Amino acid sequence: MKGIIIYKGKYGATRQYAIWLGNILDIPVVMAGNETQQQLREAEYIIMGTSVYIGKLQLRKWIAKHHDLLINKDLFLFLVAGTPVAEKEKLQGYITANISSDISTRCSCFFLPGKLEFNKLSLSDKILLRIGSRLAKSRGENIATADYNNVKREFLFSIVDVLSKLNDVTVK
Numbered sequence: 001m002k003g004i005i006i007y008k009g010k011y012g013a014t015r016q017y018a019i020w021l022g023n024i025l026d027i028p029v030v031m032a033g034n035e036t037q038q039q040l041r042e043a044e045y046i047i048m049g050t051s052v053y054i055g056k057l058q059l060r061k062w063i064a065k066h067h068d069l070l071i072n073k074d075l076f077l078f079l080v081a082g083t084p085v086a087e088k089e090k091l092q093g094y095i096t097a098n099i100s101s102d103i104s105t106r107c108s109c110f111f112l113p114g115k116l117e118f119n120k121l122s123l124s125d126k127i128l129l130r131i132g133s134r135l136a137k138s139r140g141e142n143i144a145t146a147d148y149n150n151v152k153r154e155f156l157f158s159i160v161d162v163l164s165k166l167n168d169v170t171v172k
């Protein structure tokens with residue numbers, strides 16, 4: 001079965017997961033926008049990887065743009081975020097708020113922990129994070145501003161497990 005990984009992130013966490021996964025499944029890994037129409041048409045399953053910034057999925061515009069093509073594929077989505085993976089409702093909320101329901105209900109979704117290196121953020125992201133975190137606090141929520149790195153290859157095992165049960169998907 002032919003697959004492709006399309007990802008969009010900003011500081012490397014989503015990209016790292018996408019590369020690891022592409023390696024395990026031996027399928028192409030392409031940054032959103034760099035794919036060809038032929039690659040998308042030929043893919044029987046598409047794995048989409050995205051991070052989240054102040055509630056917005058990096059890949060949301062790409063998904064909306066390719067809606068008509070995605071609707072006919074087997075879809076997988078991994079979401080990379082600062083929110084702990086145990087907070088499933090909140091993470092699922094990001095998906096519901098960013099992706100039309102006819103696409104999101106077709107997706108098998110996986111939540112992966114991200115990383116943050118405050119000093120490496122652009123000035124606008126530093127400001128956005130500070131403001132976003134304050135606003136979240138006032139709603140009784142939490143967006144972490146202190147550094148963390150929870151990106152680990154083994155967190156991909158659950159998605160690999162599901163994919164390996166599909167017909168003709170080989171796992172290295």
Ligand SMILES: Cc1cc2nc3c(=O)[nH]c(=O)nc-3n(C[C@H](O)[C@H](O)[C@H](O)COP(=O)(O)O)c2cc1C
Nearest residue numbers: 009010011012013014051054055081082083114115
């Ligand atoms: C400005 C900013 C806003 C963020 N907003 C959220 C958020 O709303 N929810 C969340 O769970 N994580 C949030 N995060 C954490 C990122 O999703 C996390 O750092 C992720 O690993 C980024 O992945 P990337 O490097 O692939 O873009 C935010 C991080 C930054 C820098």
